[in-house]
Amino acid sequence: MSAPESQTSEAPVVKRPGMWPIYRSVVGIGLLCGFAIVVAFEATKPIIQRNQLAFREQAIKSVLSGAETTKAFRAKDGGGFEAAAADAQGGDLVFAGYDANGKLVGLALEASGMGYQDIVRMLYGYSFEKQAILGIKVLESRETPGLGDRIETDPQFLKNFGTLDVSVTPDGSEVAHPIEFVKSGEKTSDWQVDGISGATITSRATANMLRASSEKWIPLVRSRKEDFESK
Amino acid sequence: MTDQTNNPTAADEFLKGIWQQNPVFVQALGMCPVLAVTNSAKGALGMGLATAFVLVMSNIAVSSLRRFIPRQARIVTFILIIATFVTVVDYLIQAISLELHRMLGAFISLIVVNCLILGRAEAFASKNGIVRSALDGLGMGLGFAMALLCLGVVRELIGAGSVFGVSLLGDRFQTWVVMGLPPGGFFALAGWLLFFNWRAEARARKAAEAEEATS
Numbered sequence: 001m002s003a004p005e006s007q008t009s010e011a012p013v014v015k016r017p018g019m020w021p022i023y024r025s026v027v028g029i030g031l032l033c034g035f036a037i038v039v040a041f042e043a044t045k046p047i048i049q050r051n052q053l054a055f056r057e058q059a060i061k062s063v064l065s066g067a068e069t070t071k072a073f074r075a076k077d078g079g080g081f082e083a084a085a086a087d088a089q090g091g092d093l094v095f096a097g098y099d100a101n102g103k104l105v106g107l108a109l110e111a112s113g114m115g116y117q118d119i120v121r122m123l124y125g126y127s128f129e130k131q132a133i134l135g136i137k138v139l140e141s142r143e144t145p146g147l148g149d150r151i152e153t154d155p156q157f158l159k160n161f162g163t164l165d166v167s168v169t170p171d172g173s174e175v176a177h178p179i180e181f182v183k184s185g186e187k188t189s190d191w192q193v194d195g196i197s198g199a200t201i202t203s204r205a206t207a208n209m210l211r212a213s214s215e216k217w218i219p220l221v222r223s224r225k226e227d228f229e230s231k
Numbered sequence: 232m233t234d235q236t237n238n239p240t241a242a243d244e245f246l247k248g249i250w251q252q253n254p255v256f257v258q259a260l261g262m263c264p265v266l267a268v269t270n271s272a273k274g275a276l277g278m279g280l281a282t283a284f285v286l287v288m289s290n291i292a293v294s295s296l297r298r299f300i301p302r303q304a305r306i307v308t309f310i311l312i313i314a315t316f317v318t319v320v321d322y323l324i325q326a327i328s329l330e331l332h333r334m335l336g337a338f339i340s341l342i343v344v345n346c347l348i349l350g351r352a353e354a355f356a357s358k359n360g361i362v363r364s365a366l367d368g369l370g371m372g373l374g375f376a377m378a379l380l381c382l383g384v385v386r387e388l389i390g391a392g393s394v395f396g397v398s399l400l401g402d403r404f405q406t407w408v409v410m411g412l413p414p415g416g417f418f419a420l421a422g423w424l425l426f427f428n429w430r431a432e433a434r435a436r437k438a439a440e441a442e443e444a445t446s
Contacts, residue, residue, distance in 0.1 A: 018303065022301050025300045025304050026307060026308060029308045029311055029312065033311050033312065033315035040319040041322060048329075051326065051329045144412065146391065146408040146412070147408060
């Protein structure tokens with residue numbers, strides 16, 4: 001109560017009596033609201049983190065059929081890979097999936113690139129045994145519903161994966177046949193991605209981001225397969 | 232209870248938002264989420280319930296603080312209160328379902344600018360008691376959610392052949408992709424508005440006929 005009275009002498013504002021209730025209500029409600037937001041944030045934070053990890057775990061298992069447990073790895077500076085914390089975040093992570101006997105099923109890697117509307121992020125499964133991309137799972141996409149989002153649902157398009165060839169050259173330094181995009185129905189080789197007519201841009205973007213990511217990661221992870229096998 | 236129509240009962244406060252003064256079909260408020268997130272039934276229902284939650288909570292908060300808020304500062308404090316509950320609902324949705332959060336995206340934050348919520352705070356909650364304000368918010372919120380669901384079901388059914396992700400029309404149905412795109416929102420909204428206006432007109436005509444018959 002003393003604060004506004006001490007100011008009356010120097011501030012020649014006409015509506016003096018009206019000011020204090022305004023300050024009081026705006027600042028008071030602002031503090032209350034700030035407190036409410038902090039409480040909500042703190043209360044939901046562990047649940048949200050758990051949800052995000054569960055979502056990631058599910059995504060990894062969906063691109064590596066047969067995987068029962070998963071583990072996160074991070075590329076070391078001097079080459080090779082080291083185990084990362086289960087709740088580690090970041091784009092440079094590689095996830096390994098193991099079957100019920102603890103045998104390595106494959107790796108889940110991240111690819112991202114510009115789609116039709118915005119950046120599309122996806123996870124794809126890589127099998128050492130088949131030297132192929134097993135499946136994709138879109139993590140983030142704002143593609144047109146009914147058109148671009150068919151990369152997640154179109155059965156013909158999803159048939160590309162499972163046998164999509166990313167085998168490396170004999171010396172293991174690069175992918176022998178970089179992934180290529182072809183128009184719907186023109187696929188002739190295992191390293192080609194058959195597009196979706198009506199969703200050409202998004203399906204081509206998918207092929208491009210898979211090519212970029214596989215050229216970067218596959219030779220690296222292939223040369224260090226033992227890093228993932230030692231559980 | 233009361234014999235005067237200008238003294239509505241608590242049930243009236245609740246029901247008026249659902250039907251007579253439905254925020255979407257009668258008052259045409261909050262059109263941004265109505266058109267933007269109703270391309271699937273699930274997104275529409277999630278958005279509708281999130282908005283209803285914010286509306287109820289902000290109505291309760293505004294009503295309980297109404298004697299404390301001077302007239303000059305009412306808009307800024309109302310927005311502050313609404314923004315707080317929108318932030319809370321954003322966290323809640325992330326905690327409930329990340330998939331839903333991904334689907335609604337930026338439109339959760341945009342609940343702040345839904346004129347329905349500020350409108351009810353200003354026109355109703357700042358002048359009425361807490362219970363009535365809560366009922367008003369609940370009725371309006373459920374009316375809004377119902378309207379969004381009406382649009383979402385129609386758009387998903389025609390645009391993708393399914394409702395809540397359950398395929399209903401089979402593989403032979405050629406989906407109308409346009410219903411999932413922004414123009415589809417306008418088409419579906421126009422269809423429902425047509426239906427509601429036709430109903431209202433039919434009822435008015437019937438009432439007029441009944442009056443004529445009695446006189």
